Amino acid sequence: MACTQKNSDKKKTKEPTSTLIEPMAATGVQLHIEADHVVIDNGIVQVTLSNPGGILKAIQYGGIDNLLELHNQDLNGGFWDLNWSVKGSLGTRGKFDTIEGTTLKVIVQTEDQVELSFTRVWSPSVQGEQAPLSIDRRFVVLRGFPGLYSYAIFEHLKDLPGFNLNTTRIAFMLRKDKFHYIAVADNRQRFMPLPDDRLPPRGQELAYPEAVLLVDPIEPEFKGEVDDKYQYSLENKDNRVHGWICFDPPVGFWQITPSNEFRTGGPPKQDLASHVNPTTLAIFVTSHYAGEDLLVKFEDGEVWKKVFGPVCIYLNSAPEGATAQDLWDNAKEQMNKEVQSWPYTFPASVDFPKNDQRGIVRGKLLVQDRYVSKESLPAADAYVGLAPPGNAGSWQRENKGYQFWTKADKNGSFVMSHIRPGEYNLYAWVPGFLGDYKYDSAINITPGSNSDVGELVFEPPRDGPTVWEIGIPDRSAAEFYVPDPNPKYINPLYVNHPDRFRQYGLWERYAELYPNEDLVYTVNVSDYKKDWFFAQVTRKIGENTYKGTTWQIKFKIDNVDQTKIYKLRIALASAHNSDLQVRLNDGTANPPLFSSGVIGSDNAIARHGIHGLYWLFSIDIPGSEILEEENTIFLTQSQSSSPFQGIMYDYIRLESLP
Template identity: 40%
Template sequence: MDNLLDLKSSEPSRGYWDLNWSLPGGTDRYQLLQGSEYSVIHMSNDQLEVSFKSIYEPSAPGIRLPLSVDFRYIVRSGVSGFHCYAIYECPSGCRAFDLAQTRMAFKFHNFHYMAITDQKQRIMPMPEDLLPDRGKQLIVPESVLLVNPINPDLKGEANLILKENSTKSEIFQKKQTNKDLGCLVCGRVQVDDKYQYSTDNKDGGVHGWISSGPIVGFWIIFPSHEFCNGGPTKQNLTVHTGPNCLAMFHGTHYIGTDILVHFEEGETWRKVFGPFFVYLNSTLDISNAYNLWTDAKKQRLFEESLWPYDFVSSPYYLTAKERGSASGRLLVQDRFVSGSLVPAKYAYVGLSAARTEGVYGLHGWVSGFIGDYLNDELVTISSDRTATGFYVPDVNLMYVNKLFLNSPEKYRQHGMWDRYTDIHPESDQVFAIGINNPTKDWFFAHVDRRGENKYLPSTWKISFNLTSVTKGSYRLRLAIATATRSDLQVNVNYMDTQHLVFQVMNLGTDNTVCRHGIHGLYRLFNIDVSSSLLIEGNNSIFLTQVRGGDALCGVLYDYIRLEAPATSSRFQQLYPESKAQDIFRKM
């Protein structure tokens, strides 16, 4: 194969760096990044490092991207691939601007099989399958119903559900009939959407494609995600129909404008994105094609063992001897879980944004507890910050992606927002504490109800019983895994203004519902509820999605808990900031 990249695309559009940016308050601008100055940074018998640099000149006329970028590529002897990184810099005199997204992308030809994880891999549609004569665009522009795909095996939900004795090599090779492959015919239409192949940074590390002839693997390997903005739970795109393969470094997907990088007038800044590794492998035997994925996973582990690399020439990339370390114990204080400090198992700890130059905060959160740790403040109790564990129904058979049949990621199927109305056709969801099960009875996304001509607001009811009411202020903890264009109101016992205890308008720009996610930007609201609003006996809390007319708005709850006031003087002495009783929790 002379060239792995797409020969139909112009040369600058086959493998490239790009970004989205805007002037403050302005419209989004897309820019393909190109270097205007070439130089050899390092050359020896064992290694070559080259640079392609673009320098911003503040005095130049017109509106130009206020950013200097230095692209670096490293080729090493005996290494099947190359390392890529880039140095982004705002030099003195730059104008103010916002950075929305930046990445490196590769476009191929003759690659049809993609792999993200052991469970998420498949033969993909052709780019022509997304065009109007072969596919039908759905409510989400990126979602296309494959009506008449070039590959007949992809028509009717790929027409394949593998039997237990079907191997990955058989999937890759499938040139035979369905009967020969040992498969069942489904007769469903398949949906393709690039957001269905998103993954958390913490769950990624290697993804790529295998070509059909010659049999070559192309893999993007992240030896670390420390240079990717958004942290370990940030969701990013990986691969999509094209075939395209992405290395994402910064973007607003699943978070929205909250993660925009705002640069002030004259502000200086520099960051190294990468290095990441582009790994190539091959085989002459088609029956060994799947082994290219296995080999790529091994290469990922090897690259991780080398991190931080010791062969990068830029002085702005810090080697191991230039880095420090931190050690200690992180404990959680949740007085409703334990009277003792709880070890922070499965914690995420790192440096948060600098408060002043060179001074950072130590930030962390713990799966299973609400809140954050920042410096010496321990805000107790959090969650896993996702809507995982709630009820996700089966997909409408009109919109199947076979990759997520019988998968823990059922929520990635298209059209799951409409399944709420299918499951609750007459009235909205009612959840009784102590009776209902959140894994079966709490729909994973609070969305609008599908009406006859438009989407309608929906109100969810949580019912619970109080044997007594303690005078004082109760506390409702409302942790939200993600939200999009939501007007949320919370009422206690009655749906009137006197019993309205909380409201927030236009919450979130995460777009998680339409992009088939389960979490986005985490938000925690602590709501005071007067005891005068509660009664002995049966009580209700109403959660209302007030905004109607929007199929894709929604709130995904993470954790809800109502706490009673303290009643014991001894308890107040030990825990003056605490509430005494956990009335209910819905996790």
């Protein structure tokens, strides 16, 4: 998309050009150490960090003396931080801990590279104030490169107390007067409101603090919009490059993540990216869109070590009058270069294995579902990965190790490369089929190993032919009916957009569309694209009172065999503090035919995600309980203390036995 500058940038607009400014001739990397700060300068970018804290105080580039904001009330500059809580704590929130080093060490100092280490070692004297970890944060500047890299080694030693690691990340607070344009994907870019627009009286907080209605923004064109950082979330598989653009002068600030190996939750895990303030994040651990399952919980004395990163901060610039598209396209080109360079050769830590210390796994995955095809089918576009040993599907809740994922080709063939040494299980799931695959044998990766697991066959859950089905088994509710937002709560970016589910307040539309009775879906008559609301949410019945909802599926079966057991498969794309109860032909039967119990805490409904964690339930229905006439399955979500309690269905199928 070409971008037209506006407001303070309009007067500077010229004929756009796609030519970016080439970095000036590279000089050797210089390091200057002062009593309270250090400066790394390669002639293109100059990076200033506190000494020995390792907090980024300035990034000078492209004619701008400092790209970082230093005048916020709370968070300034660039920093690593974490959120933690004591062992046994409930919930996903604890204390924020901005990680400041106590020791600076120069690891590499040559004309080609400077690598600095800022370490912090835990001691009982800081108990209750700092997370019990030994943390070594590294910052690297290379000759000729317009940017910097950062990574960290977190270690929990045998003499340290247990605790919960809730979040860890790198955050960059950018200049509020400079960076006004955000880009997180090809079709998710726009000029953004200002941070002050979110503060009262200019902004009105909505159902939670992150969502704000702009009632009197500084720039009137944003009036009536909703700003919410969760509207700019990305899935791990798509979270490669995002950032902000300044047009005075044209400069881009980009966060590039070349590998997902150190992230938790696998390819579909979602998290924050860039958002208003303006903020750019590289997140490694959070509970967002997953809940407490993704917290890293340590026992007393549990030994653990993990390398997070390196991630790349890439800076680019262009002649005055350049478009946002010019800077974005160049950032994507650089992202591809970073991905192709993984694993990097420059990190000096022995805890980051180089390419010759890693391994490869290849193979081919087929799907055998005799009710779809007599022959095994290639698992086209399957997600195949290595993760620490566990049960099938455990990778989405795994949070301490490394994961390596790829996408199979149309023939089901796959190659996973650059795998760190260790023991793994091979996992997979295939769009269009229910369930999770796990290879029976553990896979041991050693330096230089090249393993071929051959032809693998996934038999998805299936007991008999399909009687009827609703939706597509793709771990998402995106194919269902996503309503237009309330006109009072609009983000114009998502009007007529494939990600229309990212609009604020869609949960409130359910009661407007179904004011008196809940959803009723009739098999072979209704259309799930139009008649199945994307989320089964609670219904507001008072000022702060909510009621659970019961949806109905009506169906007929000719020639019911009352001696058979029919199988109802229900796959959920999300659950948040919900209890799904299933009944047949009696909506008040007690006990129900099935109850999930209270499950899930991914909060995907509030955070504009079309999925959270995946759940699959298989429910036996005796043929003796199925009527020859019309039958009704009642789906009740019984929990009702919040507007955000609810579930998103992925796919529902009724099978008969052969």
